[in-house]
Each structure stands twice: as structure tokens, then as C-alpha cells.
Amino acid sequence: MQINPSYNYRDITLNSGVYQAAKEVLCSRCIHPVCADFAALRCHDFTPALKFKPPLRGFDNATFNTFRCGVAWSKRVTPGSLVALVNAKTDEAFGYAKVTAAHVGEKRSMAELHGEFNHSIQALEIKTNIADVMLKRLKNSSGSMIYNNNDKVTVIYLERLTEYLSEDIEIGKEKEDLAT
Structure with a gap:
């Protein structure tokens, strides 16, 4: 599995076990092996x-x-x-x-x-x-x-x-x- 080489985590926060993105969706910066969501701003499974x-x-x-x-x-x-x-x-x-x-x-x-x-x-x-x-x-x-x-x-x-x-x-x- 390959990641987007230009990913950036600066706007991502982790609060009470939930990752949240302030700007763009988490999915473009995630490398979770199994995921059905491609437009999440909040996610338990962000990897x-x-x-x-x-x-x-x-x-x-x-x-x-x-x-x-x-x-x-x-x-x-x-x-x-x-x-x-x-x-x-x-x-x-x-x-x-x-x-x-x-x-x-x-x-x-x-x-x-x-x-x-x-x-x-x-x-x-x-x-x-x-x-x-x-x-x-x-x-x-x-x-x-x-x-x-x-x-x-x-x-x-x-x-x-x-x-x-x-x-x-x-x-x-x-x-x-x-x-x-």
C-alpha cells in the first residue's frame, strides 16, 4: 500500500481517541489497511x-x-x-x-x-x-x-x-x- 508523498499532519488533532482534520479530509493522509470512507473529517481508525x-x-x-x-x-x-x-x-x-x-x-x-x-x-x-x-x-x-x-x-x-x-x-x- 502506498501513501500520498505530500501528506501533512499539521492540522490533525487527536482528542478522546478520535482524529480530526481542520482543513482537508483525513482519508488523503491515511494509510489504514481497510477503510470504506473516503471523505472523513473525523475518524477513530485514522492511521x-x-x-x-x-x-x-x-x-x-x-x-x-x-x-x-x-x-x-x-x-x-x-x-x-x-x-x-x-x-x-x-x-x-x-x-x-x-x-x-x-x-x-x-x-x-x-x-x-x-x-x-x-x-x-x-x-x-x-x-x-x-x-x-x-x-x-x-x-x-x-x-x-x-x-x-x-x-x-x-x-x-x-x-x-x-x-x-x-x-x-x-x-x-x-x-x-x-x-x-
Whole structure:
């Protein structure tokens, strides 16, 4: 499944488990594997895409985390949220995961606390200077400008789903719920 490469999540909010778009429909920015609605402004099942630059490593682990510059992602996902794992080069989904936690903090302290559980750190089997390596990888993946303009990071813990339709995920909540 492929996403629209020009998607943007800036106007999307998550309140009480319902995603809402202020401007354009959510569907054009969603990568939910099964959906019958193509014009929703509010949705329980909206599935944001977490992009990863190749080489794609460390996604075979059952659980891992990803670091994102800034605090925006802490407002987009909560424990239980479904996210698509997307190859940033091809815009193709290569898997799905369930968010188990999201933490926000200063870059250095978050790298020290959570770096060892990062997908690429685990895949590369890095055992020393983990925080320094994590911060270097974050700067390389985010770009210098984004990295330097953000004092904080969001660390998202993910549980890889072997099937994207799982009993752990609620699909297709009643549309009447959204009218309230």
C-alpha cells in the first residue's frame, strides 16, 4: 500500500481517541489497511504513517522504538494507536505497528534513557556510546535544521504487528459515534 508523498499532519488533532482534520479530509493522509470512507473529517481508525529512511533495519523485533524531533508526534499517537511503517524512499508501507508508549523529553536524556531500544541501534548491535550514536543518527535522519531547531524529542515505542488486521485493533467503529 502506498501513501500520498505530500501528506501533512499539521492540522490533525487527536482528542478522546478520535482524529480530526481542520482543513482537508483525513482519508488523503491515511494509510489504514481497510477503510470504506473516503471523505472523513473525523475518524477513530485514522492511521498515520511513520516514515523511515532506508536501509530499513531493526523492524523484525517484536518491540522497538523510534525517535522523532519535536513534540508533535506525542500529540498524534497514544498507546493503542495503529501506525503504518513506511519506506521514505518509495512511500510504500512495509508493515504496521501498535503504539505502546510515547515519551517526550530533552534529546540527550531521552537518548540515554531510550536509545538502546531504538530499532537501528538494536539492529546494528551497538553496545557502547549508545546516546552519542543515537543523537548522531537522529541528526542524520532528521536533517541538521530540524535537529538543531528542536530541543525535545518524542520517543514512540512500537509493537510490530504480524498482521495489520488483528483482534488488538478496533476496526470500523460505528459512524454514529463520530456524530457526537
